[in-house]
Amino acid sequence: MIKKLAFTLSVVFIILTFIGAGYVLFNGGKVNAGYASIPMVFALISISVYRKYKW
Numbered sequence: 532m533i534k535k536l537a538f539t540l541s542v543v544f545i546i547l548t549f550i551g552a553g554y555v556l557f558n559g560g561k562v563n564a565g566y567a568s569i570p571m572v573f574a575l576i577s578i579s580v581y582r583k584y585k586w
Contacts, residue, residue: 533580534581537577537584538577538581540577541577541578541581544570544573544574544577545571547574548567548571548574551566551567551568551570552566554566554567
């Protein structure tokens with residue numbers, strides 16, 4: 532159950548990372564880069580949880 536939840540969360544956060552990066556690039560870098568970096572941090576956490584409970 533934890534493994535499936537962590538995988539789903541990591542996919543969602545990776546998608547949000549790419550959306551945030553596109554938003555930053557679309558605005559010419561005038562907006563905060565946190566729109567892309569914050570979801571990536573949560574994606575990395577979710578991936579590490581997924582790898583920890585890999586069984």
